[in-house]
Amino acid sequence: MDAGQRLAIELACGKLPLLFAKYADEGDADAMGQLFTPDCEFSRPFQPDYPFYGRAAVEGIFRNRPPILVRHIVTNVLVEAITETRARGTNYLTMLSSHKSTEPPQEAGALYVGGFEDEYVLDQSVPGGVWRFSKRAGMVALHMGGAMPDIPPPSDEARGLA
Numbered sequence: 001m002d003a004g005q006r007l008a009i010e011l012a013c014g015k016l017p018l019l020f021a022k023y024a025d026e027g028d029a030d031a032m033g034q035l036f037t038p039d040c041e042f043s044r045p046f047q048p049d050y051p052f053y054g055r056a057a058v059e060g061i062f063r064n065r066p067p068i069l070v071r072h073i074v075t076n077v078l079v080e081a082i083t084e085t086r087a088r089g090t091n092y093l094t095m096l097s098s099h100k101s102t103e104p105p106q107e108a109g110a111l112y113v114g115g116f117e118d119e120y121v122l123d124q125s126v127p128g129g130v131w132r133f134s135k136r137a138g139m140v141a142l143h144m145g146g147a148m149p150d151i152p153p154p155s156d157e158a159r160g161l162a
Helices: 003-026 029-033 055-063
Strands: 036-043 069-081 086-098 111-123 130-144
Touching: 003 029, 003 069, 003 086, 003 111, 003 130, 029 055, 036 055, 069 111
Parallel strands: 036 130
Antiparallel strands: 069 086, 086 111, 111 130
């Protein structure tokens, strides 16, 4: 692949973590789902040991989440084109949220800093192709101002295993 192809791939894939944050903040489960392949794997930063499988399972996470005011700040986006149809990347994520109300401004709870390791594929079922996440593995490295959330383990059905 030439330098122009590499740059185009890295630009297209580098946009996906930013769209992920936007759709997560807006609570747009349908748009979120379209960022992923139908057979994707996704691990939430707060529950890295419980991956979700399939676009429907990822959409379910965001569709079933209680309404919250949340902001995801994405930085250090680094993408490497592997082939014309595959890429991988990493990015840092800082998250603040409030469960009290969805109307800004609100006092945030804890501050969480972590990131994602991503794998991207070119979905060629769409004319011209569309880059999507095939795997997205999140983790939290640091937190301040409160404990880690105590989220019950998701069911096998919710994770796309049943």
